[in-house]
Amino acid sequence: MLQIEDVVRDRGSRYAVSGGPVAGRKGADAFLADLKRTKKYAKATHNTWAAVFSDGGPVRNDDGESGAGAVILKMIERAGLVDHIIVVTRWYGGVHLGGDRFAHVVTAVRAYLAELEQSG
Known part of the structure; x- marks a missing residue:
């Protein structure tokens, strides 16, 4: 799992982005459950x-x-990522x-894709 915290702060709102490879909807559900094991992600607004x-599909x-x-x-499709989840x-x-x-969602996803490219 790749996580980038504090990507954007604006008027009190904070954004983070996470992602990684997943296999189907069950894999996505497991990824989200794992993410939410961290209390602050479980308590996030979105x-x-x-x-x-x-x-x-x-x-x-x-x-x-x-x-x-x-x-x-739209950004995942443009990047050609398949079987990979991105969570903002x-x-x-x-x-x-x-x-x-x-705009903040776009900034977060761009940061994730740039980090993924560097680490890949």
Whole structure:
């Protein structure tokens, strides 16, 4: 599992990004369960994620952050990642960010993909 914490801070909200290889929906569910074993991730406001499975196609979950899963999915598809999950975690800081939240999701996923490329 690759994790990058404190990717973005804006008006009290904090963002982190995590990801790794997974096999199908069960693998994604296991990845999320493992991530949430860490108390701060379990208590996060949103753990938005997406993946493209070789045996089931694209899957995304906004986890209450409407539209964010689609942003992650589009970036995964562009990067050509298959059987790999990316999770963007947000801890809400009390101020609505409007459209800026999508820019922060993009920033988090870009940071993850850059780190993945360096370590790969």
